[in-house]
Amino acid sequence: MTELFFDDIVYTYPGVNAPALNGLSLRIGSGKRIALIGRNGGGKSTLILVANGIIRPDRGTLRIDGAPVDYKKKGIYRLRERVGVVFQNPEDQLFSANVYQDISSGPLNLGLSIGEARERVEEVAERCGLTALLDRPTHALSGGEKTRAALAGILAMRPEFLFADEVTNALDPWIRIQVLNILDSWAAENHTVVLSTHDWDLAANWADEIVWLEKGKIYRQGKPEEIFPGGTQPERYRRDG
Numbered sequence: 742m743t744e745l746f747f748d749d750i751v752y753t754y755p756g757v758n759a760p761a762l763n764g765l766s767l768r769i770g771s772g773k774r775i776a777l778i779g780r781n782g783g784g785k786s787t788l789i790l791v792a793n794g795i796i797r798p799d800r801g802t803l804r805i806d807g808a809p810v811d812y813k814k815k816g817i818y819r820l821r822e823r824v825g826v827v828f829q830n831p832e833d834q835l836f837s838a839n840v841y842q843d844i845s846s847g848p849l850n851l852g853l854s855i856g857e858a859r860e861r862v863e864e865v866a867e868r869c870g871l872t873a874l875l876d877r878p879t880h881a882l883s884g885g886e887k888t889r890a891a892l893a894g895i896l897a898m899r900p901e902f903l904f905a906d907e908v909t910n911a912l913d914p915w916i917r918i919q920v921l922n923i924l925d926s927w928a929a930e931n932h933t934v935v936l937s938t939h940d941w942d943l944a945a946n947w948a949d950e951i952v953w954l955e956k957g958k959i960y961r962q963g964k965p966e967e968i969f970p971g972g973t974q975p976e977r978y979r980r981d982g
């Protein structure tokens with residue numbers, strides 16, 4: 742069974758006093774929908790950047806199937822074949838002139854042939870509702886289309902672990918459903934999807950498991966009914982600090 746293990750991770754951004762991740766340990770198994778929640782600054786985005794090796798922890802170890810990640814070029818490349826990250830702002834992710842080129846760049850970087858990359862693009866374009874938009878310049882996409890294009894570019898690499906950082910936040914309810922359906926379809930094929938969100942109702946209704954971060958550590962982790970036993974009204978969970 743595949744497992745991504747954040748083993749006692751500590752990370753402090755340069756020039757900052759407090760650690761963003763402060764001894765965080767988390768095991769993520771396969772085939773689950775996991776919601777990552779917690780207030781602003783709790784460490785969600787940093788955890789996601791650790792997941793695919795963009796951030797290398799100061800202390801602790803990221804392990805995949807038990808083996809520590811190797812941060813040399815080849816090791817990072819192997820990690821990113823298996824762990825995909827969709828950033829909060831899709832603009833940070835879309836670099837190519839048009840949607841087709843953007844989605845195909847990941848598979849081509851993995852060393853697939855042009856023909857294989859084309860198959861991947863066609864498959865994820867269909868999954869993400871982008872088939873009619875493949876020739877569209879990326880700058881001419883709407884917000885929801887940009888999110889779906891960024892997602893498609895990562896899915897084209899077929900990540901076993903897909904991390905999506907607040908991708909549903911800025912979307913209208915219809916597009917949000919589309920994006921959640923895409924995430925669900927990926928999870929249903931025995932991949933793991935980790936979605937960070939501020940929306941407790943979404944977390945409770947969508948996730949198999951909730952991971953709640955506070956101050957760079959796990960505050961709580963469990964099934965939605967264990968995390969929100971009395972429903973998701975925030976006043977039930979008011980805390981100090």
Ligand SMILES: Nc1ncnc2c1ncn2[C@@H]1O[C@H](COP(=O)(O)OP(=O)(O)O)[C@@H](O)[C@H]1O
Pocket residue numbers: 754755757760761779780781782783784785786787788
């Ligand atoms: N680029 C950065 N430079 C310095 N500090 C940062 C940077 N990004 C995040 N932080 C700090 O790291 C902590 C964790 O932030 P983050 O991982 O973005 O939390 P979340 O995504 O849960 O809001 C916060 O204290 C935040 O201010």
Ligand SMILES: [Mg+2]
Pocket residue numbers: 785786787
């Ligand atoms: Mg964040």
